[in-house]
Amino acid sequence: xxxxxxxxxxxxxxxxxxxxxxxxxxxxxxxxxxxxxxxxxxxxxxxxxxxxxxxxxxxxxxxxxxxxxxxxxxxxxxxxxxxxxxxxxxxxxxxxxxxxxxxxxxxxxxxxxxxxxxxxxxxxxxxxxxxxxxxxxxxxxxxxxxxxxxxxxxxxxxxxxxxxxxxxxxxxxxxxxxxxxxxxxxxxxxxxxxxxxxxxxxxxxxxxxxxxxxxxxxxxxxxxxxxxxxxxxxxxxxxxxxxxxxxxxxxxxxxxxxxxxxxxxxxxxxxxxxxxxxxxxxxxxxxxxxxxxxxxxxxxxxxxxxxxxxxxxxxxxxxxxx
Numbered sequence: 001x002x003x004x005x006x007x008x009x010x011x012x013x014x015x016x017x018x019x020x021x022x023x024x025x026x027x028x029x030x031x032x033x034x035x036x037x038x039x040x041x042x043x044x045x046x047x048x049x050x051x052x053x054x055x056x057x058x059x060x061x062x063x064x065x066x067x068x069x070x071x072x073x074x075x076x077x078x079x080x081x082x083x084x085x086x087x088x089x090x091x092x093x094x095x096x097x098x099x100x101x102x103x104x105x106x107x108x109x110x111x112x113x114x115x116x117x118x119x120x121x122x123x124x125x126x127x128x129x130x131x132x133x134x135x136x137x138x139x140x141x142x143x144x145x146x147x148x149x150x151x152x153x154x155x156x157x158x159x160x161x162x163x164x165x166x167x168x169x170x171x172x173x174x175x176x177x178x179x180x181x182x183x184x185x186x187x188x189x190x191x192x193x194x195x196x197x198x199x200x201x202x203x204x205x206x207x208x209x210x211x212x213x214x215x216x217x218x219x220x221x222x223x224x225x226x227x228x229x230x231x232x233x234x235x236x237x238x239x240x241x242x243x244x245x246x247x248x249x250x251x252x253x254x255x256x257x258x259x260x261x262x263x264x265x266x267x268x269x270x271x272x273x274x275x276x277x278x279x280x281x282x283x284x285x286x287x288x289x290x291x292x293x294x295x296x297x298x299x300x301x302x303x304x305x306x307x308x309x310x311x312x313x314x315x316x317x318x319x320x321x322x
Contacts, residue, residue, distance in 0.1 A: 126159050233299075
């Protein structure tokens, strides 16, 4: 039985990935913060249904000793490094914490694997935010990085650390450059979930307005459960490599809001207001991925459409709040 170690197992991607690996017969281990085990009803809700099938290890990505001990104990065959401070807005407010968690956490994990599980295959969760102000459209694996946020910079650093361990130390290390991917489990602080939650509250009479920032920002939005399949596929290849995972379509925040309100039978123009305070100091205007490589080498492509994704999220929030 293969053993997989997931950092960030309590997050959106981590929970879906854990379910996928369990269904494939893996022994699944996850690293969680000590506080998560103290407040399981609040912090472990995404993995409640599989809590008795996964093995959780308290630890901190900021502590090399902590990560080293877990790797030595588990000796994983595959490691999926998803843990990060992943909210772009917060990265502007707390640069040091973002860098410490995202950069050092990646370095700690790879260093520990090199010492105690050198044959373990490693996946790094990259991000389309690394492209930032991209010079080419759409973006592929050869597009130069121009991150526009501390979060994007930290992910670009993690990408380079991962590539260096692959090239210099022979570690089977891959990076998935994942474009925005959403689901019913998305954190409420992210704009997509903020929209669908707001739509549900307005529909149910619990809220009257929805405040948003830049309505013209365009993103490539996909469905998270499909994206974790791509993560797994990367580690099943004969050679390690990096892959862009996206839909190849782009939609604006305005389109997302309009689609979400339509799903609830409402006119978005009656409820959405722009709040200048919610706009980023340095905006990323257009991100759209080219998945030619993933389609050819991984036989991967998205199945859920943009409209289906938005509808799923709205219906979930309506049911949750009813």
